[in-house]
Amino acid sequence: MQFLSVIVLPLLAFMVAVLFLGLSRKITARIQRRYGPPLYQPVIDVVKLFTQEENISHGPVFDLGVMLALGGSVAIVLFIPVGGMLGLSSSGDLLVVIYLMLLPPLGMALAAGASANPNASIGVSRKLILALAYEVPFLLAILAVMIYGKTTSLMEATQSQQSSVLAWGLFRLPLSALATFLILPAMIGMRPFDMVTAPQEIASGPLVEFGGKYLAIASLQSALHLYIVIALFVNLFLGGGANAGTFLAKVLVVFVAVLLINAVYPRFRMDQGLRFCWKWPGLLALVGLIIAMVSRG
Amino acid sequence: MDRAQIRKILKSPGKWGQKYSLWVVYFCTGCGIIEIPPVITSRWDAERFGVIPVATPRQANLFLITGYVSLKTLGAIIRTYDQMPDPKYVVGFGSCPINGGMYWDSYNTIKHLDKYIPVDGWISGCMPRPEAIFIAVTHLWTLIDKELANGYKRYKEEYPYYEENQRQVLPHLPKFTGAGET
């Protein structure tokens, strides 16, 4: 059963990620009062990118960086429980997930550095500053969850919320949940925090020299990252799910909420983004951590 | 989608992908670019056709030359076209790339774009309306289906012809003088 879930989890993650890409373009189009592309448009895009006759590479470091990013994301997916399927979940896996979440930005930074384009370096520096911005409230919130539940296992943190709706992390640790929700767009890279790949400013940032199959892998990786972050949020604060159906329904609700913010807001500058992430979400997460430490002795 | 279309997709998914996902490199050539923002925004929505603008030529496979092409712009267009990965399609937009248009006797604009880069289709008008652009996109789909949109192959096979024409008007391009090599 465990072995089966190791295969099913990444497949499920890819399908949900591609569905979310199409859903985001369709919903954004409807908000802007137009018909958008069909829901399966990301499939057409990925097929086009993989069947391109010429894929311009910039050396072995470029290829390896892209594969490192995708591999890191797939590895994280194996640790996030989906309803009944546990994958590789065991004790201590919350710390493993936090460490593994460093791999995708590292891979993209390697690939962008190998492409030797100044736009890519600007994009990578923005990505690292943004990571610095959202890591502070994120780690404080996760610390609060770990101290409150007296566990470092994602599986136990999820299953301890299953007893009733009021046992959700949202109601037990409201400040930490609010802080994490406020920085969800920053972790995913959606507006108002999409200054990393800003097409109008820095010609797509790190992705400026990506074409063909490399671009396909990079966009699949960013879609997987979207799924990972939202799934983590749902597992930690919204009670996971008794089975895959309720879990995916909750993931969809959170995704639509983040997408509605993305469709309406413009883009932050880098210093505004940094200041925002450290001010209110940071303070809320810190206060939530103190409350968790105090209430558990 | 009906059964005939699904069979067509399964027979050649590459063509299906190239057709319904044409990404335009957002290079604003001349005065004709003023017609592109209405096409990609809400009123005449180009995203239904799969056409979105991208910021870099590495990610694009359609190049719209909108408006007149002066010699300085031609240098930039050649560099951008050389950077796009295969298969790539070029559409001449407006009457200036076709035969010089309004600037047919100007000392600084080129008269026939097909001599310098291979062009797959032309849209006449000064400026063409958005509906004309959509008709051109559907024509390009038909050409891709029948494998007649092979400008990129022509470029590779007959490169000496294009290179000679490019050298005649732009002898100082870095790819000819070898400047800027790192």
Next chain:
Amino acid sequence: MIEVEEQQKNKIAANFENGEVTLPRKGRLVVTISKESLCSLLLFLKMDGFEHLSLISCVDWLGEGELELVYHLWSYQKKIHAMVKTRIDRESPHFLSIIPLFRHAQTYEREIYEMFGVRFEGNRRLIPFLLDNWQGAPPMRKDFDLRKYVKEKFDVEERAE
């Protein structure tokens, strides 16, 4: 009020004898003067309220063998557009640069140098910026054969006339 233009005309005529001033319509003032007195006239007008240099343009009088430089000045207070004209020789034309008076005249003089071939002494930046690797005669002159140049350079075929 036509009085403002009249006043200005009298002021100029009083100070510069060899300048011919006309008022074609309300808000316009045209002064034709010799090239030796041009710079002092520009300085006089600048001190008198014409602080804005809008443009420097050039006209090619092929029949008379001269190039005419026109300096367009604008006064915010009096709302008068003054055009100060002078003629210079057509073979190897050169003139003084008015950068000490108006610093942004550098770009206008660069354009006239590129398009008509007029050298401006004192302008240290007479490098081309409009045309790319231009190898021919200055293109805006009236004796520049446009059709012949286009036919040679771009290799266009003869059309059915």
